[in-house]
Amino acid sequence: MKCPFCGNIDTQVKDSRATEDNSAIRRRRFCSACGARFTTFERIQLRELTVLKKSGKKVPFDRDKLERSVQIALRKRPVENERIERMISGIVRRVESLGETEVSSDVIGEIVMEGLQSVDSVAYVRFASVYKNFREAKDFEEFLGVISSNQD
Numbered sequence: 287m288k289c290p291f292c293g294n295i296d297t298q299v300k301d302s303r304a305t306e307d308n309s310a311i312r313r314r315r316f317c318s319a320c321g322a323r324f325t326t327f328e329r330i331q332l333r334e335l336t337v338l339k340k341s342g343k344k345v346p347f348d349r350d351k352l353e354r355s356v357q358i359a360l361r362k363r364p365v366e367n368e369r370i371e372r373m374i375s376g377i378v379r380r381v382e383s384l385g386e387t388e389v390s391s392d393v394i395g396e397i398v399m400e401g402l403q404s405v406d407s408v409a410y411v412r413f414a415s416v417y418k419n420f421r422e423a424k425d426f427e428e429f430l431g432v433i434s435s436n437q438d
Contacts, residue, residue: 287313287315287326288350289315289317289319289320289322289324290322290324291320291322291324292317292319292320292322294317294318294319294320296313296317296318296319297315297316297318298315298316298318299313299314299315299318299378300314300315300316300323301313301314302314305371307368307371307372307375308331309371309372309375310327310329310375311328311329312326312327312389313325313326313327313328315353315414320360329349332395333361334346334387335347335381335382335387335388335389336386336387336388336389337389337390337391337394338388338389338390338391339391340391340392344388347381347389349374349378350375352365352377352378352394352398353374355398355413356370356373356374356401356402356409356413357370358412359402359407359409359410359412360402360406360409361414363406363408363409365405365406365409369405369424371404373402373404373405374401377394377397378402381393381394381397382396395417398413399413399414399417405415407433410433411426411429411430411433414429415429
């Protein structure tokens with residue numbers, strides 16, 4: 287593993303343990319060149335996934351991009367990082383368990399929306415506003431109307 291501080295390719299693992307939800311291995315590393323310590327995470331990837339975008343473009347599935355999108359939706363919301371990580375791992379497992387090597391961005395978006403809806407309603411609306419491309423205030427009103435009618 288390359289040191290993120292000095293670029294040295296010879297780093298040592300000092301400690302390894304499973305994350306709390308057992309979805310990854312957390313490794314504490316030490317760089318012998320600059321003395322820096324850093325953490326890496328190793329995750330199981332069941333298969334190579336390709337995302338089929340609305341434009342027809344195909345891109346490799348990127349867990350980090352998914353995580354960034356979820357973090358933006360949850361910014362300044364009172365949700366514990368552990369719960370967010372569990373939700374993201376669950377989303378990735380669901381996408382991988384679809385059994386397809388190509389998954390449309392629409393399917394992934396719907397799965398993310400389901401996860402956010404169960405975690406935080408404000409983050410759910412934030413994500414939906416970008417995912418569904420809201421243009422005007424009435425788009426929010428219509429969406430919120432659908433949400434409230436589903437909860438009755």
